[in-house]
Amino acid sequence: ENLERGARSRLRRFRQGTLLAVALTGFLLLIFGVPDVAAQDSGQEAAQADPTTLPGVADEDTTGVRTVTDLLRGFYALLPRLLIAVGLIVAAVIAANLIHWLLRRSLRGWERADAVAALVRIVVLLVAIGAGLSVIAGDARALVGSVGLAGLALSWALQTPIESFTGWLLNSFRGYYRVGDRIEVGEVFGDVYQIDVLTTTVWEAGGPGKAVAGAQATGAMVTFPNWEVLRSNIINYTREFPYVWDEVHIGVDNASDLRYAGDVFRRVAQAVFGDRMEQPAEEYRQLLQRARLGFDIAENPQIFVSPEESYTNFTIRYLVHARQRRRWASELVLAISEETKKPEHRGKIIDGYPVRVLQGPPAKAGDA
Numbered sequence: 001e002n003l004e005r006g007a008r009s010r011l012r013r014f015r016q017g018t019l020l021a022v023a024l025t026g027f028l029l030l031i032f033g034v035p036d037v038a039a040q041d042s043g044q045e046a047a048q049a050d051p052t053t054l055p056g057v058a059d060e061d062t063t064g065v066r067t068v069t070d071l072l073r074g075f076y077a078l079l080p081r082l083l084i085a086v087g088l089i090v091a092a093v094i095a096a097n098l099i100h101w102l103l104r105r106s107l108r109g110w111e112r113a114d115a116v117a118a119l120v121r122i123v124v125l126l127v128a129i130g131a132g133l134s135v136i137a138g139d140a141r142a143l144v145g146s147v148g149l150a151g152l153a154l155s156w157a158l159q160t161p162i163e164s165f166t167g168w169l170l171n172s173f174r175g176y177y178r179v180g181d182r183i184e185v186g187e188v189f190g191d192v193y194q195i196d197v198l199t200t201t202v203w204e205a206g207g208p209g210k211a212v213a214g215a216q217a218t219g220a221m222v223t224f225p226n227w228e229v230l231r232s233n234i235i236n237y238t239r240e241f242p243y244v245w246d247e248v249h250i251g252v253d254n255a256s257d258l259r260y261a262g263d264v265f266r267r268v269a270q271a272v273f274g275d276r277m278e279q280p281a282e283e284y285r286q287l288l289q290r291a292r293l294g295f296d297i298a299e300n301p302q303i304f305v306s307p308e309e310s311y312t313n314f315t316i317r318y319l320v321h322a323r324q325r326r327r328w329a330s331e332l333v334l335a336i337s338e339e340t341k342k343p344e345h346r347g348k349i350i351d352g353y354p355v356r357v358l359q360g361p362p363a364k365a366g367d368a
Contacts, residue, residue, distance in 0.1 A: 085132030092128025096121040118197070119169070160227065164198040167226035171195070176234045182322050184235040188222050189215075199223050214326035237322040241287055243280040244322045248332050250314040253350035258312055261349045262303045268339050269301035269316050272332050277301070277319045284319070311352025 100121045170176075177183045181192050183202065190202035204220040206212025237244055252261050281299045288295065304315040320328045340349045 081135050085135050088132045088135070089125075089128050092124055096124040099124065160225070161198060163227035163230060164225045167229035168195070168197050171226065171229050175239075176229060177236050177239065181239055182237040184237070185224065185228050186232040188224050188228075190217070190222060193221065197226075199225055200228075215323075216326055241280075241284060242322055243284065243319050244325065246318060246320055246325045246329060248316045248318075248329050248336075250316065250336060251308070251311045251352040251354075252314055253311055253352040256312075256350045256352075257348045258305065262305060262314060264339060264345065264349065265314055265316055265336060266301065266303050268335050269303075269318065269332060272335050273301055273318055273328070280319050308352075308354070310354060 100118070177185075177192050177195075177200075179192050179195060182190070182205070183192060185200075188202060188204070189207055190204040192200065192202050194201040201221055201223045204210075204218045204222045205215050206218050207215060210218060212218045250265060252258065278299045281297045285297045288297070298317075298319075301316055301318040304317065306313045306315065316332065318328070318332075339345070340351075
């Protein structure tokens with residue numbers, strides 16, 4: 001799998017490099033043009049008409065000198081246009097920076113101000129570059145064709161940066177996540193620390209397969225490209241509602257008084273959480289009603305029972321802050337453990353565990 005991934009990466013880089021070379025070639029042809037074939041042919045005919053010219057010797061000498069002279073003359077003739085184009089681009093950069101500063105200052109309270117300012121800046125620069133190339137080419141029709149080809153090649157060669165920039169724009173306008181949100185994008189899970197034009201950096205939180213098993217900070221910072229916004233599912237745990245539903249599972253032996261055990265677990269969970277669930281449950285209910293998804297929301301911990309192969313599983317479901325799941329799960333487990341060890345519950349609540357049946361190899365024929 002790693003070899004296949006490496007081969008695909010090398011092939012993608014080769015393809016991008018090839019397309020970039022095509023784009024640069026088209027750009028150079030746009031600026032300097034193609035050699036004047038007619039002039040070369042006329043020069044060759046004149047040399048052939050002169051009987052004093054030695055074939056194969058003078059042609060080689062004069063061709064090199066003529067090529068260098070033509071390049072210098074073309075560059076000298078193109079120099080005024082280049083200066084005008086550079087002046088246009090410099091003026092556009094100054095104007096774009098000024099517009100960017102004014103927009104960010106006037107839209108300071110708007111969370112999408114950076115995205116709008118960046119778009120306006122890019123449009124101004126693109127218009128200036130197009131105008132500069134038009135001055136250099138001297139023919140707008142040739143410019144459109146050449147720039148279209150070069151733009152197509154550049155879009156393929158720079159596909160990854162363009163996708164990352166598009167992901168940043170999409171996130172800026174749609175608000176999938178902001179700095180401070182707890183998110184999960186692909187294999188990355190943590191709190192958003194910084195959002196750049198091409199990348200997003202998060203403080204990693206733990207989980208299965210990581211050094212920290214619980215959903216707590218690991219101390220590591222993870223940076224991923226913004227094109228993940230276009231390709232992966234985005235899970236935001238704190239965007240509009242910073243609470244999540246969490247569960248604790250308690251195994252009880254089938255010989256226990258299951259209804260009695262459920263009542264005890266419910267009473268302990270209510271004592272642990274108290275009225276902490278009432279306010280977030282009401283906020284959750286209002287959020288669902290605005291989305292026309294209203295249904296009953298429990299304001300107290302709920303108990304659910306499901307049978308397993310060798311025991312009965314009790315699931316205690318409750319509503320807590322997204323960054324406090326591990327703390328409240330520990331509090332609840334400790335409280336239930338202390339309660340079930342009391343003498344009045346003896347024989348009524350028996351711990352249940354999975355049972356694994358071990359079987360030896362089948363007996364062979366003739367074994368005593």
